[in-house]
Amino acid sequence: MENLENEALNGHPNSSLAEKTNDYMIDVGFTKQEKNNYESNFEIQEKLEREKRIDEWLPITSKRNAKWWYSAFHNITAMVGAGVLGLPYAMSKLGWGPGVTILTISWIITLYTLWQMVEMHEMIPGKRFDRYHELGQHAFGKKLGLYIVVPQQLVVEIGVNIVYMVTGGTSLQKFHNTVCSSCKKIKLTYFIMIFASVHFVLSHLPNFNSISGLSLAASVMSFSYSTISWAASIDKGIQENVQYGYKSHSKAGTTFDFFNALGTIAFAYAGHNVVLEIQATIPSTPQKPSKVPMWRGVVVAYIIVAFCYFPVAIIGYLVFGNEVKDNILISLEKPKWLIATANLFVVIHVIGSYQIYAMPVFDMIETLLVKKFKFEPNKLVRFVVRNVYVAFTMFIAITFPFFDGLLGFFGGFVFAPTTYFLPCILWMAIKKPKKFGLSWWTNWICIALGLCLMILSSLGGLRRIIIEAKTYKFYSSTPSPSN
Template sequence: MEPKQVTAMEYAPNDKTGTMWTATMHIFCAACGAGVLGLPYAVGMLGWVAGPLLLTIFFLVARWTSILLSEVYFVNGIESARYHHAVRHLLGRVGSIWASIFQITNLVLLCLAYTITGADAMRSTALLVNSGFNRQWQMAVVFGGIELVLSQLPNLEEVWWVSALGTATSLLYCTIALVLGCIYADANQGSVAGIGGLSPANKAFGVLNAMGSVGFAYGFSPVLLEIQDTLKQPPAAAKTMRGAINIGVTVAFCFYLSVSVTGYSALGDSVPTLVLSGYTDAPEWVNIVAFLAIAAHMCSAYQVFAQPIFDTIESHVKAWRIRREQQVALALGKVPAGTSANGQLGTAASHGRPAGQRVSMQPSPFDAIPEEGSGAVGGEAKEGLELPTSLLAPPNGAFSPDETAQKDGADDKAAAVAEAGWIGTRHSAGAVMEDGPLGSRAMSLRLSAGGLAVRNSCPIPDLVPPSGWEKRPFERRWASHSERSSGSGAAAARAAPPILAAKSMAAALGSRAMYFVDTGAANEHVPLNETGYLLPLWQRLVIRSAFVVLLTFIAICMPFFNVVVGLVGSLCFWPLSIAFPSLMWYKVYRPTGWTRRTLVVVNAFMLLVCLGAVVGSVQSLINQWSSFVFFA
């Protein structure tokens, strides 16, 4: 088989429903949120020249690196459905560990920032209605209580209204902030030097913290590959995503700039860290609606970023429970059909292993893998990936794994697949179990029109409970797809054994246009919460409540919106939005000349900016803590 050079514009047709416009909306909604409310204060701290200039620089850099990230979605036969999958594929295990650390840090700090913001909004509402119950710590406890209840929701798939509520309310309060800014912008306040009345040291550290706040507003890169994985092909996902990034990020920048400039112009040096708190002359009902919208958005956004953390922790507990159940089932001779002795889907023979032999599986990026990331595509041609013989789920039962294994040459395999009607179809051909750059894992498989075997890394469970599990609405969508492809009904899919559930998932993979937020550290071999396989209620109650209570306590101890927002941006913007996308793109395409030099200069400059922002955020935290009174 002749080597093939894989490019970003190659693709395999799929059944997904995402378009450039759905991706654009996802990008815009991921960008516009609580961070927008802190931008007028950041511009005020930086001044009329440095503020808009820094917003523009961050926009240009974030847009460029986002496009670079979109071009490493499909490399060497693998579509990276998750951010950390791309990092592990291209930069190896060590890079994946660091990416996961930054992703987890980002999600935890986001939940903390949203707790503080939600409490601030609730306190402002209480003050507007003249309630005596209006202390910051009291509102933080109330917000934490709401999240204690919402955190017991099994997963976001079953409560779609949470995301819908968050989107609607975020657009509402951002629009109110923009309209109020435009109305009062004729005050023509502000100065070139920015907010005054501070000591030189505090001014310098405030400027550094403000740069972190700008980074926070542009920190949407960790979800871009997840958004790209929702796109329908053809055309190539990279081509569609480039258009979505150009539109979504540009519109978000225009929104950022408008809110920031009008807010600082209207309020001048008195601009608060949460801009809506400064429009005291606005109608009271408008402010109440805006603050209620902020509180509602923070409640829903908290869940969007907390549920992946819950999923990660619970996935490792699930793995322990499933292995224990498998041991009991093996001792009783009740191992289900289609499951090996270690609980992995597929017969041992179909994977070329002796029966009962344990498979070396990597539950998270923190475990070793047999080989590191792949090399360049642009610099040297990469060999096309051959169709593996360990097929788990051919469509419509076209042929069995044993029949596939009898095919000796790659041409015979490709011919057999073509006869089965896989080439050019819009559904996943099946699933493969293989050892590769992403470790030993199951991945969906389909073929491009050119005959390239295309794998998608979206998690498919291969370590399942022997008794199966009750399917949730998410699985019923798999059943719907299965009914379209093979004629099987939803009831049959719900009653199917674990191996058939995984096959249905492989077939329906990505048929929705919504994306998932991910930590990069979950055990992806077990069914995640989105599939409806959940821990017992008491275990979920303990894990999730402990997380919410801890973050609520921290929010009570450090209720400083601008400091936490600046800390999130300074710690996570450079690695997740600049460094990893640049390194992956460089490894794949091996640029030379001005492109390479520009990549190095941009990374070095943004690293210095973010390091300075870390220093400024930490100093601002210490400075505000020095005068903070608990339970005041």
């Protein structure tokens, strides 16, 4: 076929490839059957070449040369973020016993489900599930798999980007107010817009490997501001008349605050939604499958996550008790230079986190446009898609900046399924472990706990949003904290 195409091209230099090939077949006297067979093969080859060009252009599959440490800092950047700052507040709503227990169990369960995701990436010899929904399609069928996974994954990733818009704007505002306490107060809306302006530039980086430097900086920042948070809390010392009981004066308030805190913890363990996409960037051969370096990176990331989460949650609650704010850095007021630095670190980190979670969304939208709607994969498509997406998340963040309510609601409604129990359901559907065996029981326990977490924390987060919305004026200032 290749020789035929070369001869055709040489004989008819001013025609398209299809026209040249057709003219050449007439010249050499192809029969109708031979012509139809060749045209069919030619169409298949042309389609495969287009698919290859698209895969080389899309952000997830364009490059597969990442190292294991890319996995480590991508996972740290994806996981440690807005969630860690809300953990002391979550502890204040849960109490010592339930708080430490739920934090520990969540760490164990999510490490287990993350291992499942890494193992399932290449469970079929010669095939890689580069995207979460591809794994869902393999387990549940092409249509049902899409319907189950894609809505959840999109809500997770878009939800995270909205929350990080709020987090970035809030931290910029706190930085400004700390370094210039006598300056005129500026509305949160403008700080969110400043934070968003960075992403109108960075969102045009083409793929995961192109943001590896940003992700490394973000992971260093996350460890740094987590350390500052608990170290500054120790330096501040346990506050006078500190109390560790539940703050709400009603049983309903205490119950719903407890539920909301569950969502905050679920939000803190949120890296699963991009793990397959991260693993897709690592090279793989039968002798050296990608799961080996990927798992090494995940283990390193989870050790660092533990060093970030547990000290911040426990020490922050120990120092401030039930008076701790929904963002631990707001409770820490001195030394000013250190708190200002920590808030700046938060801004740098959530810039990286935003890009980590936005990349799979860009991949989905761009795939839809170039594969289904037949747009040409070019810079204009990418420019429009990514700018519109950043503008959309900025608008929603400006409109609904309810930080702790957002953590609880999104943590419960979408993070719990995709992090705590959807990997277990996929594992059971594909691997089919022996009934009543260890794997079977482990997965069902994770599914049951995840379902409880999803239902309860969604209720708590939604109630929190409703309460704060009552005192919030759109596009005016920060929402007033509820009592």
